[in-house]
Amino acid sequence: MSLNIHLGWRVATLFIVLLLGLVVLPLIIKFMANEPGTKGMQAYGANGLVEPLLAPDPKPMRLAMASPQFWLLAFSFGICGFTTSGLLQTHLISHGIEHGFPEMTMAVSLGLMGATDIIGTILSGWLCDRFGKRWPLAIYYTLRGVSLMLLPYVESTGQLMAFSVVYGLNWLSTVPATSALTADLFGKQNVGVVFGWICFAHQVGAALASYGAGYLHQLVGNYSMAFVTSGLFALVATGLVVNIRT
Numbered sequence: 001m002s003l004n005i006h007l008g009w010r011v012a013t014l015f016i017v018l019l020l021g022l023v024v025l026p027l028i029i030k031f032m033a034n035e036p037g038t039k040g041m042q043a044y045g046a047n048g049l050v051e052p053l054l055a056p057d058p059k060p061m062r063l064a065m066a067s068p069q070f071w072l073l074a075f076s077f078g079i080c081g082f083t084t085s086g087l088l089q090t091h092l093i094s095h096g097i098e099h100g101f102p103e104m105t106m107a108v109s110l111g112l113m114g115a116t117d118i119i120g121t122i123l124s125g126w127l128c129d130r131f132g133k134r135w136p137l138a139i140y141y142t143l144r145g146v147s148l149m150l151l152p153y154v155e156s157t158g159q160l161m162a163f164s165v166v167y168g169l170n171w172l173s174t175v176p177a178t179s180a181l182t183a184d185l186f187g188k189q190n191v192g193v194v195f196g197w198i199c200f201a202h203q204v205g206a207a208l209a210s211y212g213a214g215y216l217h218q219l220v221g222n223y224s225m226a227f228v229t230s231g232l233f234a235l236v237a238t239g240l241v242v243n244i245r246t
Contacts, residue, residue, distance in 0.1 A: 001107035060190040061197060069185050070194070072240045073178060076141070077198050078205035079237040080174045083144055083230045086206030088113075088167075091213045095151075095223040096160070105157060109164045116168030124173035128180055137177035138241045140170040145234030152224040184246050 003012040036043045057063060064070040089110075096106040127136045147167045154160050182198060183191040213226035 001103055005103055056189045056193070057187070060186065060193050064186050064190075064194045064197075067185070069244055069246075070198075072244050073181060073185075074198050074201040076137075076237040076240040077174070077178050078201035079141070079233045079240075080178070081202035081205035081207075082209040083148060083234045083237075084171055084206070086209030087148075087213055087226065087230050090210045091217070091223055091226065095227075098222065099155065101157070101160065105160070109160050112161060112164040113168035113171060116165050117171045117173075120169035120171065120173040121176060123169075125176040128177050133177040133181045133184070134241060134244055134246065137174060137181070138238045140173050140177070141234045141237040141241060143170050145231040145238065148227050148231035148234060151227045152222075181244065181246065185244075 001012075003015055033039050036046075092110060093103070093106040096109065097103065101109075124136065124140070143166065147163060151163060154163050178198065179191065179195050182195045186194045209226075209230065213223060213230075216226045216229070217223055
């Protein structure tokens, strides 16, 4: 944000590109692996016994798309994209500036969301291991919906940071639960393909929110309707998730 304010968005974007190319990419090449065995490790939760590898289904999406469970997951995850990256990452800073918050304060807000997101995502995996995936996922969408509907009434920096913590904790917490549900419903051997298409629904939802929130802002002059509408959609996602049967 500081680079963007003082030197412009092109310099800020170039900085991100250099960071990805010079820092992130070498770390991925050096440390990431397709299988834990290539690093001399066992998969998390493995008991040391060799499990038979199941071959992926030749046409997993034909079976998945015939199941109502796939569409419940896809539509709920589409709403996830609608209420996160498409909405907040595109419009939060503009909304905050309109409410009188400085640019750097909004950057701190978004950064705080990212930091608490790490905690929330790890905690989500822990919760799903112990309490199942469906009800934690429903709770995430409910908390997200309520927090989004309250966002237009945030007026102080303290309130903004409190929103950032609550919202950040359930931003990506939906991913472990949704991907694990996909594996339970359609098989671990098919989760890459099936969850890939569920992620496609996520990005469609994000694109709709990115455009739709801007369109609503143009009509009414602020983002309040966009945030309240997104919050209601998150509550719809809660209902979709509750109806998933594993």
